Amino acid sequence: MKKALxxxxxxxxxxxxxxxxxxxxFYVYIGSRTAENxxxxxxxxxxxxxxxxxxxxxDVTDSDSVTAARKTLGEKTDTLDVLINNAGISGGMPQSALDATIDQFKEVYDTNVFGVVRVTQAFIDLLKNSPEPRIVNVSSSVGSLTLNSDPTWFAYDLNASVYNSSKTALNMYTVKLAYELRNTAFRVNAVDPGYVATDFNNHQGHGTVQQAANRVSKYALIGADGPTGGYFSEENNPETWEIPW
Structure with missing residues (x-):
């Protein structure tokens, strides 16, 4: 049975x-910051x-928590087939490039970027034991430099300098991670789940969590001939899903 975190x-x-x-x-390990949840x-x-x-x-922002989670999983399995780095925060809106504080940047980056690095590095040994390891970094189309530079793009005026830049940084980490693992069976991709109605955006999104989950899981389930080092968004490119960095 394949296993996912x-x-x-x-x-x-x-x-x-x-x-x-x-x-x-799959057997799925549900990452949660609290036992109750x-x-x-x-x-x-x-x-x-x-x-x-x-x-x-x-808790992806806590190195001790990540280390403890790795120990816990290591006592249950020696193999992890899929890692989905899904945890993320917005940091609250609006986020002016001139007015957002360093503390705001640190808080958002600690989850959206450093958290992904912590978890990926901690669990990479278990992933390497899988014959078909997959890493999906849940990103966003707002991390695209190309799209953000286009005045005709629907989110061009979004005042989210902190969140957007954190996803851009995550995208670069995805590219470099895929490159380092290029001669292996790994497939590493960044996926935009879309603008869906969740607590994250006060349920203002127009899509559903089921649609988002389908998009994310698609790249957790790709075969050996699937892409790696890609950036995908069904909302922004319904035909091939691939979008510019």
């Missing part, structure tokens, strides 16, 4: 992605007949 998976997009992978026959998420999945789920205490 999803950070920030006790609710929303991460939770629905866990559901989809469970339906595909993790237990609640697992109980809900099991109530829906999806038994192969367990929560793992995991």
């Amino acid at each position: 999803i950070t920030g998976a006790n609710k929303s997009i991460g939770f629905e992605t866990a559901r989809l992978l469970l339906q595909q026959g 993790g237990e609640k998420a697992v109980a809900q999945l099991k109530a829906d007949g999806l038994e192969n789920a367990a929560y793992v205490l995991l």
Whole structure:
């Protein structure tokens, strides 16, 4: 049975992605910052007949928590087939490039960028034991420098300098990670789940968490001939999904 770890998976997009992978026959570890939320998420999945789920205490902003989570998983399995770096925060809006504070940047980057690095580095050994390891970094189209430079793009005027730049940094990490793993069976991609209605945006999005989960899980399930080092957004390119960096 293949195994997946999803950070920030006790609710929303991460939770629905866990559901989809469970339906595909995976054993899924639900990354959660609190035991209460993790237990609640697992109980809900099991109530829906999806038994192969367990929560793992995991705060991506805390190195000790990440280390402890790696130890916990290492006691349960020596292989991880999929890592989905889903945990993320917006940092609150608006975020002016002139007025946003350094503390705002630090807080958002600690989750959206440094958290991904912490988790990826901690679990890479388990992933290397898989014959078909997959890493999906949940990004956003607002991290695209090309799209943000286009006055006709729908989010051109979005006042989110902190969040946008954190996703741009995440995209670069994805590119470099894919490059370092280029001669292996790894497939590493950045995926935009789309503008969906979640707590993240006060439910202002027009899509559903189920749609978002389908987009994310697609790249967790790609075969050996699938892309690596790519950046994908169905909303911005319904035909091939690939969008410019």
